[in-house]
Amino acid sequence: MAGLDVGYLAAYALSLASVAAFALAGASLAHRLSISLGPGRVAGLGRDEMRRLRTGDPVFLMHLSIALGVGVTIADAIIAPFMGGALLLLDIFRAASVPLVAGLVVAFGWRVQRYSQSMRIGRGLGVTEGFASASATLQLVLMGAIALTTSELVLLWFPALGWADLLLGALRNTLITIYYARPSVNLIAKFDRPLHSIRAPFNLADVMAGKTDPEAIRVGVSKVSEFPADQSLSFDSCVEIGACEASCPATAAGRPLSPRVLVRKVSLLSRTGTGRESEVLSSVSEDELWSCTSCGACVASCPVSVKHLDLVYDLRRELVSKGRLDKEKSGMLANLAQSQNPYGFKNSTRAAWAEGLGIDTLSSNPKAEYLYWVGCVSSFDQRAQRIAKALSKILKGAGVSFAILGAEEMCVGDPARRLGEEGRYQELVFQNIEKLKSYGVKKIIATCPHCFNALKNEYPQFGGEFEVVYHTQLISDLIREGRLSIPPEKVQKISVTLHDACYASRYNSVFDQPRAMLKASVDDLREMGRRKEKTFCCGAGGSNYWFKVPQQESIAGIRTQEAAGTGAKTIATECPFCLSMLDDATKVSNSGMDVRDVAEIVAECI
């Protein structure tokens, strides 16, 4: 039949060549960057895709439709001449084509919508014409690839047009060879890199020990060529999908930042004029970099594992090294240097909240099972002190042995690191680790997700290995194990919606625990659309609590509106920063909602 046709054979050869070209392009890039594309990595990626799919994110559903659509059509193209008629395999492909076409059509629709959105955002950010046309090209290529794949799947039902199917496939494969080999390799290389990982450009202990010459340390990045190869790969892998921009709180608030535009500007910079020797800050503004709240929504939503935050941190470090800081930012860093807390309070007064509450310090009770790491906000903010008091009440009620560091506690370092002052951050880290080790601390509880994330995920990098739990984890365990009981009559008759903190939920997958706490302590829990690992920032992260950036509306205001939309009267938070931001926002909007930490709500029930 068709298999003997010369034209068909030519189309088949073309199709095979295009598949081989894609495979070769990927393999050679991976080889150049020493990235393993082994079956283990690919299988791991498959599992991770399934995990992301389960979060119900439509972007991943579409992403999967595209990936599977491409996979099915390539497989069909390769084995078509050998199927010899109506075989089972073709039926399977045809069956698969139905949902895939549906997914691709949805994806195409979303692309059209993103196209107009991204052009509008680009105009708002004042991108150049060159940028806009490069941006349009990539988005049209993506739409083209989707359209071609859809057509191929449809043609599965028309065997007589097999040659056309092959030709369309060859064209699509050529497109993906040119545009998607890099993102594919990047995805396989980085899909499992945790959101919380940050590059440490030096280790302060080595500097102190004389192993590293401080003169040789380069903290920020000024030229494109200075980015580590894997970071460049990440930025150059952006294909303008726009999922980052769609989930970014800064973009939503009308701040001068879109993660897509930021990454693409840097990537395009290396292909124009002075090339890789271009100064990155020549095309990126300071406000753009300070607008980021480090909430991680961009990175978590990127289907091809672009790590936007790496870029933000490296460029913030550059600004800090160049002394390009306003009073608020430099003041915060000076406070950290001088008072070991970012507010400039006398650090020895940080345990004043605990006076008269019968709370041990480690120096008075070094045998305590847990160290409660209070954090600066709950130490110094009169409002947030109620979180610390609530947790203490709960722990005492459940008979958990704990103590605090008291005046010996210092800032965990997170604000310095997110602002880009890695040295000050590491100085605090090493001082804290030394203190914790001197008391033989094994287990730590935190009520601030920034402290929690640093202690749990970053301190080990500097030799501080502790078992770190978030207060919601511990309290929900206490409730489940029956060590903390909430009698039915004490369950509060209030409607509550939970605002997940980025650094607990998205960064550390802690989101079921605060819900368990609320299910045990209130009778009406309502959910916002953006929740769990897809939560929406309060606006304080990435050290944004300490400075201001131009914006059209406040991020906390957007979030508070969303919370009000559930009809709940109370917003439950699990982070002292979120508490502060949302509390302010409810006052501004006069919504009459009250904002409380989940620990406070539980403590009121016992």
Add this chain to the structure above:
Amino acid sequence: MSGQVWVYSESEPVANEVATAAAAVAQGASAEVRMVDIGSVRPATRGSGGRLLLKGPAGHEVSPAVAAEALARAAKDLAPLAVLLGATRDGREVASRLAAKLGIGCMAEVAGLASDGQGMTGERNVFAGKVVAKVRCQFPAVATVKVGAYPKAAAQPGESQEKDVGPVSDQTKTVGREKKPAGAVDLRSAKVIVSAGRGVKKKEDLAILAELATAMRGALGCSRPLSADLGWLPEEHHIGLTGVTVKPDLYLAVGISGQLQHVAGMKDSKVVASINTDKDAPIFQASDYGIVGDLYQVIPALERALAARR
């Protein structure tokens, strides 16, 4: 002739305060007070002793450099025990230069001045007002007197004296002088700040707080929501972590809940008073005085009480 204690300030009201301080020193040292004028006599200056006119420099207003040189020349001849000046910005400069020219000690911004006959003692705030230091300096000595620490001296007649110090030239030239605009928001240097928070229901209501601030001779500040979110006041009024850091003598927080964001910007105020409807508002923990009440009743009451006192 007994020893003299000289008083000089470029500001007449301040000179009259310094005269009171000088009287205390003169009494301990059995000396006489001399109110010093440079260039020409300023009729309004009062004081318990006599007057001393230093002739030579021209004009009514002399620069700190000229004043210091004139005083130094006269002091070399007349050997006063002490020269007291007001601790204004110009006064500090004159005193420092004079002390350097004469090679003698200079006490800065002192109150509680006294003399044991051989020298004088005074008290001054150090370490951001957390510590009072008692300082002493052997005669002859120079000191600047804390502004506002002494009442103005009553006018008393006394003998007048003149001294020609010759022409004094200035190495610098003042080419312009402008009043700082009245009512300008200079929260950093304000002594009294009335600060508004979200307890204020609408923008128009800020007027009553502005009135109170004026009545208290202070400036109007606010917490972040009012400037950053609601835009009721320009950003330069915003006190807090992301705004201005202030340390006035009196901070009156009105309808401010007292989040760290705000408290971090005013924690070094000398005295904090707050008014809030919520008795559990965190601001009370950061206050010396608290009134639980509706600002719309308490503020007018404060204005009435202030008016009654003046």
Add this chain to the structure above:
Amino acid sequence: MKIAVCVKHAVDEAELKIGPGGSPLLAGAAGKMSTFDKNAVEEGLRLKAAHQGEVVVFMVGGTESKKTLKEALAMGADRGVLVTADTVAIDALRTATMLAAAMKRSGPFDVVICSEGASDTYTGQVPPMVGELLGIPYVGYARKIEIDGKAAKIERSLEDSVESVEAAVPFATSVVSEINDPRYPTLIQIMQASKKPVEELNGEEIAPAGSRRGVEVLSMSSQPTARKHVMIDGSPDEAAAKLLDALSKEGVLK
């Protein structure tokens, strides 16, 4: 342009501890670069950026104060001069004398920049004294400095007025905090600054005190700083009257 900047390693009043007798514990107290001195260093660096030359930082202090000198060098100053002396025991004129002597040794300087006063003792005396001792024009409380060739135009920020003053180079000045936003040196930059040259001079050797006694500190006592937490009750009028009474007793009512 040769620029001299004076800095002080001041007591960090926020971290100051009070002894049982009520006197502050100055021995071993935490120190920091005096707040406004950062503005002085920044202004020096700004002038250097505009007119080339070098910025030399001068400081009178003990060895513990080198931290502050290093910070100034990390901000961008070229070299430092440390005049060793016991800063607690000496008065402003003595400090100024040592600074002026040190500057004469490595000068002459075109511009000498101090800050309006130290954040711990705040006498504000050293800057005009240094100007006087160097015998150059002095313009204090500058909020803006412009130099064109040998002519300088300076805006002085006084209590309720702003003066424009013209002076010729060389001159000395003190700056107020509104003049600029000082840059923050990173920890790594401070470590890197260790390699910049610092000359150490003995204060007593370069400027012998002789028999002069100057201003002596007889005693120091702390004032209560904790908040009082007094809640005032009564009708609005009663509460207002009680509050005003309390405030006037505190001496904070103008």
